[in-house]
Amino acid sequence: MNKIKLLFFATIRDRAGTKQMDLEIPDNLTIQELKDKLSSDYPKMAQSMKSVLMTINREYAFDEQIVPQNAEIGMFPPVSGG
Amino acid sequence: MIPLPTIFSITEDEIDLNDLLEKITLTSSGAAAIFTGMVRGVTARDNPHETVYLEYEAYIPMAEAKMKQVADEIRLKWDVIEGIAIVQRIGKLYPRTPTVLIACTAAHRDTGVFDAARYGIDRLKEIVPVWKKEVSPTGEEWIEGDYIPKPGE
Numbered sequence: 534m535n536k537i538k539l540l541f542f543a544t545i546r547d548r549a550g551t552k553q554m555d556l557e558i559p560d561n562l563t564i565q566e567l568k569d570k571l572s573s574d575y576p577k578m579a580q581s582m583k584s585v586l587m588t589i590n591r592e593y594a595f596d597e598q599i600v601p602q603n604a605e606i607g608m609f610p611p612v613s614g615g
Numbered sequence: 616m617i618p619l620p621t622i623f624s625i626t627e628d629e630i631d632l633n634d635l636l637e638k639i640t641l642t643s644s645g646a647a648a649i650f651t652g653m654v655r656g657v658t659a660r661d662n663p664h665e666t667v668y669l670e671y672e673a674y675i676p677m678a679e680a681k682m683k684q685v686a687d688e689i690r691l692k693w694d695v696i697e698g699i700a701i702v703q704r705i706g707k708l709y710p711r712t713p714t715v716l717i718a719c720t721a722a723h724r725d726t727g728v729f730d731a732a733r734y735g736i737d738r739l740k741e742i743v744p745v746w747k748k749e750v751s752p753t754g755e756e757w758i759e760g761d762y763i764p765k766p767g768e
Contacts, residue, residue: 609674615714
């Protein structure tokens, strides 16, 4: 199993109801599989998954990428700084 | 060679333009292009409305890393740039308050220094993980951008 830390921001944080969560996931899960797992485990988050941006260890990540061991995963909507 | 000054930070404090400008000005600098954005209390364009305040949040360590990336990209595109400062203020910010500042210095004004600062703010709005919630007299709403980063960004 792989122990990861999830960090939620903006609309995703509101829907998750928390800023961060520690999670154990199977080894070699892809980002897409992680999103699918979160959608089914936390139905409130399901509607966020289409437009969510994902990061692995503070770099943008994409659906086919494997979640590395002990990763810090960020989840948030398209950015709106400035 | 002394490294060129590059400042990037997320802060809850007031943005101090004079202090930043002093830090990015070399003896060879003769021009600075500065962009700053502030909270707009009354919006006339597109969807006219009023804003009571904006509440900013950031994924701070990633945001600062991406600001450094923006500065690196500026230097690759405009090798004449001397100093760069990129600062985003977060927290609850009211109309007329500066929220962001991008400043670039160069020897002369006709070196691309204006374009470099413009690139800096445009790029910040694409890849630096910061969000704002707008509070208006009628409710509140997260503002979402529309840029989807590509692999390698």
